[in-house]
Amino acid sequence: MTTKNLFLLPGDGIGPEIMAEVKAVIGFINEAGLADFQTDEGLVGGCAYDAHGRAISEEDMAKALAADAVLFGAVGGPKWDAVPYDVRPEAGLLRLRKDLGLFANLRPAICYPALAAASSLKPEVVEGLDILIVRELTGGVYFGEPKEIVTLENGQRRAVDTQLYTTGEIERIARVAFDLARTRSGRVASAEKRNVMKSGVLWNQVVTKVGADEYPEIKLEHVLADNCAMQLVRWPKQYDVIVCDNLFGDILSDVAAMLTGSLGMLPSASLGAPDPATGTRRALYEPVHGSAPDIAGQGLANPIAMLGSFAMALRYSFGLIDLAEKLDAAIAEVLDSGTRTKDIASEGSNVVSTTEMGAAILKAFKAKVG
Numbered sequence: 001m002t003t004k005n006l007f008l009l010p011g012d013g014i015g016p017e018i019m020a021e022v023k024a025v026i027g028f029i030n031e032a033g034l035a036d037f038q039t040d041e042g043l044v045g046g047c048a049y050d051a052h053g054r055a056i057s058e059e060d061m062a063k064a065l066a067a068d069a070v071l072f073g074a075v076g077g078p079k080w081d082a083v084p085y086d087v088r089p090e091a092g093l094l095r096l097r098k099d100l101g102l103f104a105n106l107r108p109a110i111c112y113p114a115l116a117a118a119s120s121l122k123p124e125v126v127e128g129l130d131i132l133i134v135r136e137l138t139g140g141v142y143f144g145e146p147k148e149i150v151t152l153e154n155g156q157r158r159a160v161d162t163q164l165y166t167t168g169e170i171e172r173i174a175r176v177a178f179d180l181a182r183t184r185s186g187r188v189a190s191a192e193k194r195n196v197m198k199s200g201v202l203w204n205q206v207v208t209k210v211g212a213d214e215y216p217e218i219k220l221e222h223v224l225a226d227n228c229a230m231q232l233v234r235w236p237k238q239y240d241v242i243v244c245d246n247l248f249g250d251i252l253s254d255v256a257a258m259l260t261g262s263l264g265m266l267p268s269a270s271l272g273a274p275d276p277a278t279g280t281r282r283a284l285y286e287p288v289h290g291s292a293p294d295i296a297g298q299g300l301a302n303p304i305a306m307l308g309s310f311a312m313a314l315r316y317s318f319g320l321i322d323l324a325e326k327l328d329a330a331i332a333e334v335l336d337s338g339t340r341t342k343d344i345a346s347e348g349s350n351v352v353s354t355t356e357m358g359a360a361i362l363k364a365f366k367a368k369v370g
């Protein structure tokens with residue numbers, strides 16, 4: 001059995017609390033001889049800033065680059081609101097995404113049957129929901145230059161962020177979306193704002209051409225991003241795969257999260273391009289949510305987004321499809337039993353803490369693989 005190297009970056013706030021539940025699952029997988037994961041752990045975000053004044057150290061960046069996969073908790077919090085912009089906690093995450101070349105961010109929003117009542121929307125709107133947001137992750141306004149605040153001669157200050165995309169960047173994310181649609185219902189919705197933004201015009205043209213030239217069997221629809229946000233709340237089941245730029249993907253995935261009951265439910269995989277020689281790709285797995293400072297340290301965090309992100313790692317980085325399916329099934333089973341963290345609780349739920357939820361999922365997982 002080959003050893004796989006996992007680099008763990010729990011981060012700030014609830015990050016270490018939810019990562020602890022993944023560590024327990026990894027420990028069991030190793031003990032049971034189902035796989036051989038070697039783990040190492042580093043600092044990212046505010047805790048890294050506190051330790052050495054940077055959002056991630058060069059040493060930890062090197063470990064992330066060398067790992068078979070990175071598992072990331074969450075970063076940020078009010079404690080670091082006033083730190084210089086370049087070393088703010090979120091800069092650590094953005095550097096990881098950029099330097100690892102993680103251009104494709106897969107954010108599946110699945111409404112588990114037991115949670116249809118936990119969504120703020122009507123059960124019939126979300127029941128059976130299974131959509132996938134494919135977010136471009138290393139381009140757009142997050143990284144475009146110039147990005148600055150300058151003081152003008154008249155004393156006013158002017159802030160600039162630059163939305164920038166090249167055809168190559170759009171083509172490769174479009175291919176990821178089309179390839180995934182082939183394994184699903186064969187439908188892609190591309191969200192942009194071609195009515196206002198030049199980058200939206202180019203996005204629309206390039207996605208259309210990739211679709212027509214390489215994926216004629218896939219049904220492609222274009223939707224303006226603001227309308228897409230509304231449609232996600234009105235009737236989300238009209239979509240299957242949604243592909244969009246970095247900023248729209250950030251916003252649309254938080255909207256999609258609430259369809260599943262809670263932001264604490266949404267996992268994600270951030271993938272690089274496959275290495276032409278080995279076929280392997282760099283990858284980082286993280287929940288869609290942040291460090292949740294309002295509930296940190298209270299045992300209230302839902303660990304499912306983090307556990308689901310580890311299930312995505314089993315699937316996409318290690319080809320351990322059976323284990324991934326069993327971990328996802330363990331999550332569904334625990335939810336079916338009425339066990340809930342507070343964010344997804346409804347009347348009659350058995351409300352439990354982060355560690356109790358993690359333990360219940362691990363127990364169900366053990367029963368499935370045992």
Ligand code: NAD
Pocket residue numbers: 014073074075076077078090093262263264265286287288289290291292293294295300301302303305343
């Ligand atoms: P957030 O996602 O941290 O929290 C938003 C709301 O969702 C809060 O009420 C929180 O309690 C709740 N929530 C989030 N995750 C939950 C979970 N697992 N279980 C139960 N409830 C959960 O967003 P925010 O409050 O806007 O941001 C807080 C900090 O996190 C900021 O510094 C932000 O930059 C950072 N952030 C980091 C990441 C990341 O590390 N990937 C993602 C988003 C935000």
Ligand code: IPM
Pocket residue numbers: 090093094250288290
């Ligand atoms: C996310 C987060 C990040 C983003 C922040 C923390 C940089 O909101 O992963 O959704 O904006 O991409």
Ligand code: MN
Pocket residue numbers: 250251254288
């Ligand atoms: Mn976000």
